Amino acid sequence: MEFQPHHVALTVSNIEKTIEFYKKFGFKEVIRWKAEDNSLIVVHLKLNNFILELFSFKDVKEGAVEKELFEDLKHKGYRHFALKVVNLEEVSSKLKEKGIIPINKINLGKTGIKYFFVKDPEGNFLEIVEDKRKF
Structure with missing residues (x-):
């Protein structure tokens, strides 16, 4: 069995601002999916063979990321x-x-x-x- 890195997923509150940030590192948007009721947007950004998967929920909940x-x-x-x-x-x-x-x-x-x-x-x-x- 052989494994290779594929993707990391992040849930974000402002998907467009986040996409623009990661584009500055060379990521390109390759997939965008949107729920009919606008409750969820999923975007795949690709850099070489690596995908950053972004989720944006209408009712996003704050995470536990520390400032330091x-x-x-x-x-x-x-x-x-x-x-x-x-x-x-x-x-x-x-x-x-x-x-x-x-x-x-x-x-x-x-x-x-x-x-x-x-x-x-x-x-x-x-x-x-x-x-x-x-x-």
Whole structure:
């Protein structure tokens, strides 16, 4: 049996604003489904072979995302997903030009990768990593 990453799902309150945010990272909208009664919209955004699945419910409920990254990591369940880049410093500068400000400085993680985080319009953490490890 062989498995490959396929998608991560997020529930959001403002789907259009969230789509525009992720398009700045190179995601493209590939699927949009809308319930007849407008109670739900599902959008698939694709980046290479990875899909970000967005759900937007008319009666969306607030989640338990903490404002501070370290405190958020203490909760069970989904905490963030990461996008890998070749040059972290260059990407950080380009994102700032697009109005996306990292919430922390570039760090070297305990597992040997360099990283920083941003937040999407819904407050979800998105990690940007430079991983040159050889396994």
